[in-house]
Amino acid sequence: MGWVKKTVALAGLLLLSAATWLWLTLLSPWLYSPPDEVQTVEQRTHQLFVYGTLRYPLIRWLVAGSLGNPEPAVLPGYQRHDLDVAPQPGSHVEGLKLTVTPEALRRLDRYERLGVRYERVKKRLADGSDVWVYVRLPETSYHLLKPSPAKYIALIP
Helix, strand or coil: CHHHHHHHHHHHHHHHHHHHHHHHHHCCCCCCCCCCCCCCCCCCCEEEEECCHHHCHHHHHHHHCCCCCCEEEEEEEEEEECCEEEEEEEEEEEEEEEEECHHHHHHHHHHCCECCCEEEEEEECCCCCEEEEEEECHHHCHHHCCCCHHHHCCCCC
């Protein structure tokens, strides 16, 4: 019987920890303040192309407060590198085109750490529509970082 109480307590602690982390990351006034040069959000609906974690409905709902009416979409001339996209002629990135409100776009900007980790830029999809796309800032972009020489050292004698 004692193990049941411990298991329930542990599950409750894990759930509380997850909820706290989500609140701090997505909604709290701490941990992120946009830089002064971050663009303001126009008061109209916006089209947004997502290619990473925001493809998942639960993440979109938690972050933006809505699903954004997702439609399959393709970003031509780019290649995906982990959580980033980079220009690559002849390639394409598959993702979703979302329609979001100004408030949802502000929440998405916060999630993507606009001005700190990503910038929001206009791109044209294969269907001809213009959308916002989050692209990593050059100083935080994975595909621009040079691999460490230690990556190539064998540890086998």
